[in-house]
Amino acid sequence: MTGFINYQKILIVGLGLMGGSYAQKLSALGFEVGALARRQETLDYALEHGLIAHGRIEVTREYVSQFDLVIFALYPKAFVAWVRQYQDYFKPGAVLTDVTGVKRSVVPAVQQMLRPDVEFVAAHPMAGREVYGVENSDCRIFSDANFIITPTDRNTPQGIELIRTLGCILGFRHIAMISPDEHDEMIGFLSQLTHCIAVVLMTCKDSEHLVEYTGDSFRDLTRIARINDVMWSELFMENRDVLLSQMDLFLEQFSRLREALAAGDTDTMKEMMRLSTKRRAYFDK
């Protein structure tokens, strides 16, 4: 296996916001980017805006077998199903990667069924927007974001290095490597739990009349409450055990604060506030 520059032809499967943003950046860097999408209009948009060199709505051996690197930007279950159905079409020696936001349910499933002459190196670009679809593609979302690679013992040093280089050239600020288990635990707390909270806050009240009084704090806590219900419910389900335990941890501490308030126990309230202040300060270093 050789360096990234040899992976001239890159296929992106799924042209939503993330697939489109990958395509935009990789085309701008001079790679020949092809795409598979479900709708011709998606391909037309991507072609017109220079995101891709060519694309197809039908999956054929002739098209897929051209590519050295294949990036899956599909929902978790659709990704696993795609590989099951079409893996015969991959070029021998091809490297696969993904953008999936959960790893335990995806990485072993794909790696165990995969042809031995093809390698899958899983990655999660921790970037996003509150809008969706190829027409919102914007590779600038990578510049302040983390790129997480979750290698396993089925990966080669060369495969991992290739995907590390991919994260670099896409422009991510920070690249980290952790196990699929660590990834799902971390993402359950930092991302899925926070999305749960934002959704719940917005469902508490019909807040239309509250908009004019809303300060920064409520806006900040609910920015991510605009959510793609199909994608996020699938992500939640695919990480259900971890997310449930993160939700329970939150409920336990929330109830602790509630009980302290109910009992007029200001010492406990202040202690929790001082702890939160101390810990939040890590983020501002």
Added chain:
Amino acid sequence: MTGFINYQKILIVGLGLMGGSYAQKLSALGFEVGALARRQETLDYALEHGLIAHGRIEVTREYVSQFDLVIFALYPKAFVAWVRQYQDYFKPGAVLTDVTGVKRSVVPAVQQMLRPDVEFVAAHPMAGREVYGVENSDCRIFSDANFIITPTDRNTPQGIELIRTLGCILGFRHIAMISPDEHDEMIGFLSQLTHCIAVVLMTCKDSEHLVEYTGDSFRDLTRIARINDVMWSELFMENRDVLLSQMDLFLEQFSRLREALAAGDTDTMKEMMRLSTKRRAYFDK
């Protein structure tokens, strides 16, 4: 009673972040701003930086009786106690206002004991920073914020108009009038509940090692977790019944989402996500 221009001499009681920011703006506008603070160093800082024209650490009749408008920037209980102790000193016809973040426990208490020749018009500038103290004074925090006046039947149209003008010249984006009850209900949900959530999120885990993976969502939800424990525990206690019911409302909906996830009920999860998406869109109009 005449217009704002006649209220040349303004006293600010309490020179923290909010009192200092009021002082900064009012001095810049040409008013003669005096101050009462607990520590001489606070006054020295405010004098050196042009926030005030003069100030005292001792409360005297001679000093307090000079002022036409008195702005209280104290914690709720300290404000009520101050008025009880020193109200004899006010100039006849003086107008009082405040910055207190809770109203039901403050407004009736002050209005019922107050001399009949002095008027108290309550206000809540919904602005703030995650830092405290006079040295962080910054009147620019008002420009994107709401100024809430909570008039009662003890207020005169002229008194209310004076404080409305104060909110205007301080530079607030939006000025609203609601009752003390409505205020505390609104603030319990929009501000206090969100601060509870941020504090609880930070107390869930020792997240120091998570900092490098933290995306915007966790940062957004915990920005307000840096919190003044003395002030906020007092604000929570002074609005305890309302805040407890807001916390219970949140717990109920949070548990609903948790149960849907545990049961694999993606229909309910999606329904909550679609509702939150729809409601959050009000904020972006």
